Amino acid sequence: MLTIELDRFVEREGISYDRLLSKWVIVKQENGVDLLASHARYADEIQAIQFLEPIKLTNKKGMGGIIPNQYITDLSLLNISSGTINIPITHFMHLTARSGDIEHMYGGKTYYIDEGYLRNTIDIALLAATKERNISVAAIILLDPAARCADPDLGAILQHPDNNGGTYTMPDLTNAESVNCYAAALDFLAKRYCRIDNSYGRISHWIMHNEVDGGRDWANMGVKPVTVFTDTYVKSMRMCYNIVRQYDVHAEVFASFSHSWTEVSNPGWYTCKEIVDLLSAYSKTEGDFQWGLAYHSYAQDLTNPCTWIDPNAQLSMATPFITFKNLEVLNKWALSKENKYKGTVKRSIWLSEAGVSSRSYSNEDLQKQAAGFAYAWKKINALEGIDGIQWHNWFDHSGDGTCLGLRKYLDESYKGEAKPVWEVYQKAGTNEEDEYFKQFLPLIGIPDWNIIENF
Template sequence: MAVLIISSGIFQACQKEEGKTGAPIIVKSNTQYLKFNLASANQLTISKDDKNGYSITTTGGDPYIMTEEISKARHADSVVLSFEYKSSKDIDRLQVFFGPDIAESRSLFGPLLSASSGWRTYSLIMPKELEKFSWGKAGDILRFDFGTESGVNLAIRNIYFRKMNALELHAFEEEEARIRQEESIQRAWEEYLAKDYASKISEVKIDATTVTITGEYNGDGAFSLCEVVPMDTLVAMKSFRERTPLDSRSFQVTLPRFVTRNGLNYDRLLSRWVIVKEGGNGLLIDSHARYPDLIAAQQSMPPGVLKSKKGLGGFFMNSFASDLDLLGITSITINIPITAMMYTYPAANTIEHEYGGRRYYFSRNYLNGIDEALRLTASREIVVAAIILIQKAAECVDPEIGRLLQHPAYTPEGIYTMPNLTTDRGVNCYAAALDFLASRYNRPDNGNGRIHKWIMHNEVDAGLTWTNMGRKPMMIYLESYLSSMRICHAVTRQYDPHSEVMGSFTHSWSEPVELYSSKEMLTAMQKFSIREGDFQWGVAYHPYPQDLNEPKTWNDTRATFSINTPLVTFKNLEVIDYWIRKNENRYLSSQKRTLWLSENGTNSRSYSNKDLMEQAAGFAYAWKKLSLLEGIDAIQWHNWIDNRTEFGLRIGLRRFPDDETEPGGVKPVWYAYQAAGTEREDEVFEPYRSIIGIRQWNEIMHNVIP
């Protein structure tokens, strides 16, 4: 079987005919085969089998190896990296780096390398990367990273670059056309946000059975009110599902809230509405679309009130749960991967939930762990934010849920996926999961615990890794993300009138960590909110130090005090505090949006006294800043406990649970965290001033340069 992927786009295909991708692959006699540099092997064993073949066994979580330098320049037409392989297991994160300069920014991920007992051909089409990285000169090298799993036996042979065949060339041209179309949609979104339309929808109101839309159109001609559902791309629409002719310039239209479409009982709570005008070239948008402004809640729930700025990230029940009291915790985050517990069929020991005319089922065993944690936090009036995650299809407990919710443009480098909101069944499935959680964790008796805030997915400015829908122009990606946020806002507000959704971002600010920067995304989110009806969203920011391994964040060179700083880390929290407090970024231009530092910590490189003290000094530095910055509402320290799977970091308040000397033992940063915000703060923080290199704490505060 041959595997074909176009790396810079989304095209993936498998050909079932052995060794073919639509046309015979002819290997020339003078082909330059790549050879591995055996001495460069990391966390793998390798032996040479024959002239161009190798046997590899991975021995750790980061197995990789370099090639030897190529002896002659690559031909300009040779843009397909191809090899034959056999593998004992699937490798779902094959990554290729373009040396001699090895960096994440000079790499790409390939598709799944499927387990196979027989030889298969694997091909990766990469003309854009080869051009971008100027790769192919004599002396250049590649690095192959073979996933993240130990114990994989892999045979690989005949690694070389070749010319595209006819099928590959056709696929590449189709991919280029798709990219041009998406660039056109990106420009259309930019024009849409910049335009002042003559007509306007001023309010959308939702009650138990109806939707009421109020607005005004201006100009001559025939105007209609149209519905835009989550599956629609507004700026590319030529026709609309439902049109209501408008007879009066000032109008108020009331429509049924629920309608039957494609076998589903669709809730128009999820829709937005737009005024269109009939023109010579068809229907033209004549207003910005508008989402619901007022959503009638089914019950009254008290808001969650923060009692301090001190919180924990990624809370779960374990033997150290008493830290909630010992540390004075008043807020937590909790991870909820909905695809780890959701089924389309009545699996054993599940709870049934009906939504949109469909039945879904949720694992009681999985929910028991969430219930136990949230009952504990509710009993202490701790404010809770659930982090909503969507696993890639291969990891979902029900493959059908994976098929429904994995985004169709998902690519293999993604750890999680953007939810699939491109189909009505995908939207219904996603909304059903949110409806189940909101109804379960927003009860007047707090019988199952309470969720107050909803952090939507993870680090979307690093979306290729953490919320993947492929490589998309920023506006296309962001509009999908906002659709996810809007659905959650609408669904959860039915059960809690104070419910709040939050966007999740890395410490990137003006410079992208992958494809987008936090600042450009947040600025565009604000523009969408102004144009389409504001809603109460907040920011869940992750201001880790510049180097996550280095706790001395005060030395971060890429964190400045300019509003256009490349990064926002603990060093320059003043910048995001300044941004969140500006009137132009407030909810309805009046109320400051919530800002949580929802995932962040400083690292102890080891458990030596020096490293532990530097970790605690990093926290003390951060706390002294954020405690004075009114725009920052809370910090949730991550990790609570050191985690072996956290990329080699030791950023917890406690040691590894399986540490040989002190399993789960408290570190100096634990005591610093306990003292923060109490009368013992300055006493406990005293040793850290000399590590930071200051005499007084006020020396760390700075003004922002607009």
Template sequence: MRFRSHALRRFVLCLLGAAAWATSAAGQPGPAETSLPLELDPAARHDLAVAFPAAGLFELTTTGPDPWIATRPFPQPAGPRTVLVFDYIAVAAVPDFSVYVGTPWHESRVQASAELPPRETWSTFALDLAPAWERATAPPARLRLDFGRTAGHLLQVRNVRLRAPDPGEQERTAARRLRADADLVLAAEYQAYLARAFPAALTRVAVTADRIELAGRAPATAADLFLAESPVWETVTRQRRFRRAAPLAPAADGTFTVSLPRREGPADRLFSRWLVVRAGPERDELLSAARYADTVVARHDWPEQRARSKKGLGGFTAGRRFAAADLADLGIDSVTVNLFLARYLRAAAGPATLPFTYQDRTYHIDRDELAKLDRTLALAAGRDALVFGILLVPPAAAWDGDLGARFEHPDFDPAGTYSMANVTDAAGVGAYLALLDFLAARYSLPGAPHGRIHHWIVHNEVDAGWVWTNCGEKPPLVFMDQYHKSMRLAHLVARQYDPHARAYISLTHHWTTTASHRFTPGRQVLENLLAYSRAEGDFDWGLAHHPYPESLREPKTWRDRRVDFTFDTPLITFRNLEVLDAWVREPAQRFLGQHVRSVHLTEQGPNSPDYSPRALEEQAAALAYVWQKVRRLDAIEGFQYHNWVDHREEGGLRIGLRRFPDDPDDPAGRKPAWHVYRALDTPEENAATAFALPLIGIKDWAEVHHTGAPAAAAPP
């Protein structure tokens, strides 16, 4: 088994840059600060276009190889305030961001950051300018912000300011570097573990209502063998002693079977991992990889539900006044629903809470938030729509009381919009399981009295985990160890209630490249997940892919350049969806080597750069274009259009089927793309999409399809 060494090199490089921090505006609050507000000076700029969408908001577009803008002179001396801070949105990373300190602008007084990381929601960026400040020959009175070396970057900036350094930031930076060294060692251990040919193996772990039936093989002549049990929060490569579940005496052919009670006190051993271990004088010897439960008998015999058509909506909520109408009018058969987990749990009982008990511990659900979710899922159930719940773990500050300390991953960095689930200790795993179990049980009840959740998307865009599923800066295998545990827990919880429920991994459109040096290529993430599946027992996970156009701002996806029809394509966008369809069909990617994994396109939509007739027409044409691809590719089961409605805090994007709700001319008005989407998969489709053919430059829709089989690599 091979893992790409360049991923480790990229991980190390991201630790060696300047002291810079990007924090989610919705994340942990920064220290109390007395800031010095700064104002950008539109008259002092170069290779940069400036617009003002709202008061105090700058929209900056780089137009040449040397884009920069200066601040106006400081309103008062900066004093000890040497940390530059601003809030921003940037759909794509801005590499080589740097700041000149003081005039005249000179290279000796530049403080550089490796990049301005991509951010699709308002986030706070901080860069310590102290080293450059100390090189200044006079107290600095202005700054110059340089946004890379290329044209075409667009970002929004607000609240530019200076503040004093926070000692905690320096301490966190030092702690991150120490943790990074340890994680590199751990990554090497995981690589060896996943590649190792063990002399023993668990071959089956089947869980019934009250028993766990295990089968395996081990050397028949070996002594001191025992079946070991390891909780999910432990690191099996570092456990010195394992909990002994049963002694092993393999038959002459090396096989063995063991039957154990499922529960031991309040603990449900469904979530344990099982290993073959040989007792040693100082530490136990690992003779097999860990194995999770393969199957669990479901409490309800739900038939497998498949969507009647591939048309769906992303980010669905009953909170929109036109929600019910759009489900019916657009012919929607599947939806994704964001589950912001912090909303549903309260730290203590109250008049608006609902108690429930899980493994002898009482938890408290927020009745009002539960009622909102019930309404959303009831609407979807009324349409018999397939529902995907997206599990999102907000940072600790978003949780009630001390709950955040249990749910937030201990290595979470404030740069993240959401956290990885805390799978590192018993308290974190217990709380996570409790909330997952409550949701899965409630939304799998016979008759669906509260609605249904059929499948579970585990976190968001994990190849961009630094932003969307943060557990600190991790080498790819260490990150996958944490993510795989979270995904396994969600899979096992859901399968208790619905035999067809599936956990999905969420990925961006980057396939063999990344949008940031802190990210991991999507294909590599999948290969790592496959490696864990092979080592610790395959399970029926699916893929929730987000094949946006190459540029999220450009709707003319048929012109995407960074795509090809090989498995080494840099991106998978609307233009080359055939690659994704072919890749999941490869035997090495199939569940148990036999079954093609489920694929849904759960977040994507072409943009209308503005509301001009031409922009709206191009957006609609892109939707017609991708639909011709999606309908023809059998491995792709659904297309959940995102964003349903234009959203002000998506960096200036207008990817919705409806306008901004506060649009002055037509609030939440239906765009041409809405009408095209309504017509798809109906007798009106040909007439509704004919306008797009000349715009794309083709005469027949058959011309958009790639008919050859994708190659394993690009031709020389």
């Protein structure tokens, strides 16, 4: 066995570059020319500098988009075990110091963080979830286009050079300055939210960007072949993984997808399956790492809570969509040996943004929403490959285009009033579930809850 020792840090372009972020190849020389003799490969093992106990899920009920609000006790009342929180790093990171900023040095460069923003948004939510209730939380890492960043100059460094629009951008990983800036943000978050003393709250999982099959809208890097897009996405996932695992040996990164599988959800999008297949291929070639799926298994029509009738959610690995109706497909994918981490460990699957809507606040529509969740829950709770659902949304939100909340709008008119689905969510997983859920069988048109199918 050949052993070579190298310095971990090396000066490059004025940056103290951490080779932890590198991948490596074997090169041979022929006639004085260096030729590749292997595929590139990342580090197989990353030594953690501390040990954090994992936060284990106690049930499959979660909350998506945890925010500070007057109904924070819902996390206890609903027996929430997991959650997600949006972390747009371009909202609080600056290149030059501003009042109230704290310093973070990485790669020999100093960046500045708006600690007031963190304390009043992220810290308060994470502390309520993790320190007070031991909830396992996944951070959704987002980057605004430069024009919308708190510091447009920093945004220009982080924004992908081929970005041509979209709500969020893919990070620029094409030059040393941008890579260092992005790595600095991830390193700061890992140091702050992966602490033994849990001073600021805990992040256990890291969802990389949002619905990347819709990269044009949610992780924009221009119009690219799916292979080129996924190559950049894998680099972003790897960078987060390699940095965070120094602080939390149990941390996982998740790839985020919409409810499409083999059919595009919108023009110009990719399909989920082609990106998932590429992630698997990269893992086999460049070294496996512990990634999972953050899947958004909405109904095929987000406005229709009757997900049990989704026409294009089929029991086939070639199904156009994966919704609550055919979660068996995702379950089968997760339990297949060829899809497991190192062939033995099931990859985590969180339904990290998923729910059914009430088209209005009429009694009929509210009951259909409640029935839609009851149906979804019976699938989720019975399938061992699905680890949990993080319900979207806690409150109805106009940006969703439909009323997906467990509660009504958090405004002066509705004041976040609980909808019937809130009580169904509360009963789920309790000894009252079976009796309470019976009322929805006639509406769905089934005699009992034997709805799991094999294929």
